[in-house]
Amino acid sequence: MDAHSSHKALLSPLRAAMYDFDLGAVRAVLHDICAPDVVFRMAFPFETIRGVDAYVDAVYGPLGRAVPDLERRDHIVIAGPTPEGADWIGCGGFYTGTFRAPWLDIPPTGHLVHMRFHEFYRFEGGKITEMQALWDISEVMMQAGAWPMSPSLGREWHIPGPATCDGLVPGPYNAEAAQASRDHIVEMLEYLKRHPSQGGPEVMEMERFWHPRMTWYGPSGIGTGRGIEGFRKWHQIPFLNGMPDRGQYVDEIEYHFFGDRNYAAVTGWPDMYQSITHGGWLGIAPTGKKIEMRSLDFWRIEKRLIRENWVMVDLLHMYDQIGVNVLARMREFNKARAGFDPETGVAL
Numbered sequence: 614m615d616a617h618s619s620h621k622a623l624l625s626p627l628r629a630a631m632y633d634f635d636l637g638a639v640r641a642v643l644h645d646i647c648a649p650d651v652v653f654r655m656a657f658p659f660e661t662i663r664g665v666d667a668y669v670d671a672v673y674g675p676l677g678r679a680v681p682d683l684e685r686r687d688h689i690v691i692a693g694p695t696p697e698g699a700d701w702i703g704c705g706g707f708y709t710g711t712f713r714a715p716w717l718d719i720p721p722t723g724h725l726v727h728m729r730f731h732e733f734y735r736f737e738g739g740k741i742t743e744m745q746a747l748w749d750i751s752e753v754m755m756q757a758g759a760w761p762m763s764p765s766l767g768r769e770w771h772i773p774g775p776a777t778c779d780g781l782v783p784g785p786y787n788a789e790a791a792q793a794s795r796d797h798i799v800e801m802l803e804y805l806k807r808h809p810s811q812g813g814p815e816v817m818e819m820e821r822f823w824h825p826r827m828t829w830y831g832p833s834g835i836g837t838g839r840g841i842e843g844f845r846k847w848h849q850i851p852f853l854n855g856m857p858d859r860g861q862y863v864d865e866i867e868y869h870f871f872g873d874r875n876y877a878a879v880t881g882w883p884d885m886y887q888s889i890t891h892g893g894w895l896g897i898a899p900t901g902k903k904i905e906m907r908s909l910d911f912w913r914i915e916k917r918l919i920r921e922n923w924v925m926v927d928l929l930h931m932y933d934q935i936g937v938n939v940l941a942r943m944r945e946f947n948k949a950r951a952g953f954d955p956e957t958g959v960a961l
Contacts, residue, residue, distance in 0.1 A: 620702050689705035689911050701735050
């Protein structure tokens, strides 16, 4: 078995333990497949956690108490090497179950909840040494009626898996197809960076890379756009209007691309730096501040064009850098809810 198919097999028991979620089983599997000094890089407010037990206690313990019938569903599992020589697995899907108790002081609904995730695992010597993960916490806040920031421009909905239902890519690993997918994405992103510093939208040559029926699945808080027009109207134009220096700090960031058949992914922590110098993005007033951004993405290529793009951005971390604690602002709204302290908005 090739290395990348082997890594998928090693991760399979963890995915199984999280399907019928059992905290003890999850802990045991993580101890089995992770290196002793494993590092978990999580979205805000969890941040960097070292060691399996600290990770399980801080992350899955509270989530499991809030959603006692917690279940994980993967619709993308791909693996491959980066040009730098690291081996990664990328998983995309969602956590679901009945939201019965507060989580991060988000008020429970008593209904089914879904929270999208992108989780990337780096393997060395048959063990996981690093995980980079973004969870769409904003999505949970929205379902609870507790999103305290600007409404999304794009469509908010339960993001689907691949239209072709082939995201759980099997072995054996096809190096030639993987490299073709990765190269297509890397070249596309180089063309995207040409705008606006080198000209208008035409310099991006988007029709050369993107399918006319493409869908861009953005994080909650931004939303989904359909087609090149939808992508530009609901995400790219406001994004570049607010941060026109996007793509100018490539020497300061770290990102890793890998492919698997007709899929590609990128991971980096962070993988963007830019400055909010103008208005127009998320209703944020210009701060003039340079911020780092974490984004973990998947692409599906169909007939040599990108048909679907799943994008996760750590928006709560971005807000924190400009002095806005989204969770604290949410607690202000919770002061009038039953079951929350009327002074603090914290769950009783």
